Amino acid sequence: MKVLHVITGLAAGGAEQQLRLLLRHLPDRHRCDVVALENPGTVAQGLREDGVRVFDLGMRGNRDPAALPRLTGLIRHGRYDLVHCHLYRACVYGRLAARLAGVGAVVATEHSLLPGVIEGRRITPGVRALYLAAERLGQCTLAVSESVAEHLADWKVPAHRVLTIPNGVDAARYAQPAPTRAATRRFLRAGLGLPQDALVVGGLGRLVPGKRFEVLVDALALMPQRDGGARLLLVGDGEQRPALERRARAAGVADRVVFAGERDDVPDLLTAMDVLAAPSRNETFGMALIEGLAAGLPVRWSSGPALSELPPEAAPGARRVRSDPAAYAAELALLRQCRTPLPQPEAVRHYDIARLAPLVAGLYDQLGGAGTAVPTPAPARTVPLPQHPPAAAAKTSR
Structure with missing residues (x-):
């Protein structure tokens, strides 16, 4: 399966580093490329060192009218099976471009949503309306915590479209x-x-x-x-x-x-x-x-x-x-x-990326193999804490 990750930029930041870590641990059956709308910084270099192909869309500001057709053409030319978007601007442009390019499987990760704030910026009515309009163009939004999932629910994003798979650590x-x-x-x-x-x-x-x-x-x-x-x-x-x-x-x-x-x-x-x-x-x-x-x-x-x-x-x-x-x-x-x-x-x-990356890979398989089908979340949307015998758990306590 060919997957394109669309992200706003690739300077050193939490979402950017999480993307690099995820790509290191996805199985080989998922061939991933990355496109940055702007600012292909230090993480872009790291991705290239990892063997990942990285594109720079060269977007000029939030309202670059040429960015959408460039991104649509990139997706269409690459014949990607699934598009995965990260961060606000990339989610808006990436979801729309993926649909225009005819990709049926579109995922986004919500990395940073707090009451009244998204990615450190104040949420205006226009920002919220555009976010929700773009969200409807995808099949699934991944929340990095239950707190983020709750904020999405407050925004009336349907629960069946939200899955919680947390960030990971190596x-x-x-x-x-x-x-x-x-x-x-x-x-x-x-x-x-x-x-x-x-x-x-x-x-x-x-x-x-x-x-x-x-x-x-x-x-x-x-x-x-x-x-x-x-x-x-x-x-x-x-x-x-x-x-x-x-x-x-x-x-x-x-x-x-x-x-x-x-x-x-x-x-x-x-x-x-x-x-x-x-x-x-x-x-x-x-x-x-x-x-x-x-x-x-x-x-x-x-x-x-x-x-x-x-x-x-x-x-x-x-x-x-x-x-x-x-x-x-x-x-x-x-x-x-x-x-x-x-x-x-x-x-x-619990947060080991070696345990979490296969969950993302499984989501890709479900969405990519079934077109627009959305996987059914488990009763508890968050990934459960692994259970260990009491003796094993005692060894971790000090």
Whole structure:
């Protein structure tokens, strides 16, 4: 089966990285290409290194009248059996182009939908109307969490057209033997200028206002100064970096905050941390939480369906914290002596891409083989947490 993934852009971001991870784990019977409407950034290069053919549509802005016929022609010429769209603009153009090209199987993934906000932008009546009109041109919308599925239901998207298949993590990539992990930790701390014995608090994600990394900067200033003080390592880049740098200087902690920038070695960078902190108040999933757990870190978080939709025993190393500096400072100070890596908990196995990618492949088979037929969702739309005997579950608890 030939599948074309249509995405708005391919700069480093959650949806873009999820697409690359999915394509790495889909079975060979699905031959996938990718087209970016604009901005074929670092993820495009990574996809090409993986052997995926990537097209750049060269779209100029939201209203480029030539983009639709170019995309329609690309789909028709490629003779694709299924089109899978990602992110708002690509969902609008991609669904319509697929229908004009005569493709009967059209899927979309809703990566980022919150009350009043989609992909960090305010939802206007026009945005919502266009979203719903485009949604009717497809056969199925995948929600990355039950929270997203509930928002789609609030928008009156029919329940039989929505399936919840969550984001995934490459669990095996984050699990390192103890000697390898220790050597990586020493090497990275030395390269980043982090003391080997310091408590390092990590933040992972785009440096944008919604992530609330300023909470961690302020929390660092409130923490005790024992042994030179804790450090904050922020991995990611974005529009808020200058403001965060100014805030660190104003709080007197600029020498203890390290901005690592946009990196493609996140599993290794996590070994340099002692705890992952995520103070965002509104997340549509919260992949950083799962990455932290996969790397053996305790996780302190404020929002994230990835964990809130699972029972607490699925992630015993994670604790929810109120999103303010005092609460984080108090919680993080308690972790000063907790340096032993934790085992990967059930939550990580639940979100393992090796388990989730076959579910997407099965959906492709159903839609591609049956034309416009829509698969019947299970009674619980979300993928169930794997069940293990009590003894096995006990081994994951600390």
